[in-house]
């Protein structure tokens with residue numbers, strides 16, 4: 001494998017006595033899309049701010065394309081695009097003026113600046129809104145503006161904190177299409193979100209964080225498979241649901257009956273291993289209460305919740 005684009009080692013950041021980031025280490029290869037997942041306060045934003053060089057770690061190291069971020073913050077910053085969570089619109093500023101301001105701040109002048117402003121506005125599909133005041137934009141248009149600002153200077157590593165939060169379904173789809181185009185251009189992406197299904201669609205690798213730690217990482221498949229020792233089944237009862245629930249309550253092999261909206265009952269097998277599970281299934285079927293049975297495959301969200309519960 002080639003040298004990673006980003007190598008993070010033992011990163012620690014305290015806020016007073018709170019250890020917001022507690023010794024995390026990971027690597028990203030160029031062109032990878034990585035989802036950062038964690039509950040509120042897990043340390044995602046702090047991690048992202050450290051990677052953008054907006055904040056300094058108390059200890060640990062960030063090496064970006066061979067450069068130590070602490071020694072070369074400006075060089076690293078020029079390669080990193082940061083799309084923060086939320087956007088504070090400024091009064092009396094048009095879309096054009098806003099992007100032009102950041103292009104100037106980036107050090108672009110003359111024709112180069114004009115071309116860059118046009119490029120990012122076109123890419124994000126808001127060129128036609130260039131005269132619109134930014135405090136009059138819809139949420140979806142505001143997110144596009146925020147992305148346009150992030151893309152000034154054509155950074156190769158993009159860090160996005162909750163980029164799809166608050167978008168309606170159509171705006172979400174459009175935003176994902178923009179992300180896909182950036183991936184096709186070879187950008188490296190680190191995206192945080194609370195909407196795990198959405199991250200799963202956009203990212204090839206996930207990093208699960210909790211209390212400042214990385215608790216698991218891998219592809220969606222790897223993470224779901226890593227929890228496969230727990231077997232969950234959805235059952236459609238033959239007769240009334242109550243008889244099945246009563247039987248489950250007495251069972252040593254089955255538990256956790258969740259009633260699903262369409263008359264199904266979700267149950268969890270307490271025994272482990274293929275043979276013991278097969279035996280438990282035969283026992284369940286022999287009771288003549290099962291009309292239909294299907295294995296429930298955990299999604300990423302359930303996997304994450306399960307991993308957090310196991311940790312406690």
Ligand code: ATP
Nearest residue numbers: 015018019020038039040041042043044045046047
């Ligand atoms: P969320 O999903 O809610 O945005 P997060 O995973 O991004 O959460 P962080 O914002 O990184 O989490 O916060 C991690 C911890 O650090 C939390 O306990 C938070 O209260 C604390 N923290 C973050 N920023 C500061 C700050 N500037 N001063 C004090 N504590 C902070």
